[in-house]
Amino acid sequence: DQQVKQNSPSLSVQEGRISILNCDYTNSMFDYFLWYKKYPAEGPTFLISISSIKDKNEDGRFTVFLNKSAKHLSLHIVPSQPGDSAVYFCAASGDSGYALNFGKGTSLLVTP
Amino acid sequence: KAGVTQTPRYLIKTRGQQVTLSCSPISGHRSVSWYQQTPGQGLQFLFEYFSETQRNKGNFPGRFSGRQFSNSRSEMNVSTLELGDSALYLCASSLGGLGEKLFFGSGTQLSVL
Numbered sequence: 001d002q003q004v005k006q007n008s009p010s011l012s013v014q015e016g017r018i019s020i021l022n023c024d025y026t027n028s029m030f031d032y033f034l035w036y037k038k039y040p041a042e043g044p045t046f047l048i049s050i051s052s053i054k055d056k057n058e059d060g061r062f063t064v065f066l067n068k069s070a071k072h073l074s075l076h077i078v079p080s081q082p083g084d085s086a087v088y089f090c091a092a093s094g095d096s097g098y099a100l101n102f103g104k105g106t107s108l109l110v111t112p
Numbered sequence: 113k114a115g116v117t118q119t120p121r122y123l124i125k126t127r128g129q130q131v132t133l134s135c136s137p138i139s140g141h142r143s144v145s146w147y148q149q150t151p152g153q154g155l156q157f158l159f160e161y162f163s164e165t166q167r168n169k170g171n172f173p174g175r176f177s178g179r180q181f182s183n184s185r186s187e188m189n190v191s192t193l194e195l196g197d198s199a200l201y202l203c204a205s206s207l208g209g210l211g212e213k214l215f216f217g218s219g220t221q222l223s224v225l
Contacts, residue, residue, distance in 0.1 A: 002154075006154075042218055044202070094210070098162070099145070099157040100147075
């Protein structure tokens with residue numbers, strides 16, 4: 001049972017434009033949300049996180065928005081760069097403590 | 113500061129065999145988690161250890177087991193390998209608090225023939 005869903009398997013964006021990656025979750029007990037980026041043949045690397053007491057968190061070009069009532073979060077990348085091309089995973093934790101529940105990922109391609 | 117180290121990087125086994133994967137966490141990290149990634153799937157949680165104790169276990173059969181040593185290094189074992197066990201196995205370490213970000217290794221790519 002997938003509790004974290006990323007419904008867009010892929011996304012293509014032009015360099016300089018905004019990339020918006022979406023994530024939905026079903027478990028209302030989740031209270032920490034994280035985004036990871038993964039390049040082929042490498043492990044995921046942490047990008048940005050947000051706790052359920054906030055609705056927005058920014059770190060440079062990356063901003064995560066959380067809408068608890070809709071059980072939805074999104075990652076905005078502005079401006080998008082070709083080096084951002086990777087698979088992005090949304091993850092959530094809180095109901096079972098220390099395990100992260102991951103979505104299936106969205107493959108982002110930023111074209112020059 | 114050295115990152116999370118996983119060995120071996122690649123592994124080829126045949127059905128019915130068993131395999132042991134190793135993970136060395138970042139120095140000072142006491143929590144080690146294991147995840148399985150298969151094509152088309154997200155990362156699926158296997159188990160998490162903190163100070164040699166298993167705190168969480170995912171929904172995997174008993175063929176999958178793990179342990180953590182006093183130096184926080186961890187091993188994962190899969191017995192009676194099946195074709196469906198072919199996957200990238202990722203180890204991650206953290207300080208161990210709730211909501212802590214995980215630092216992942218590059219993974220062990222296991223192929224079961």
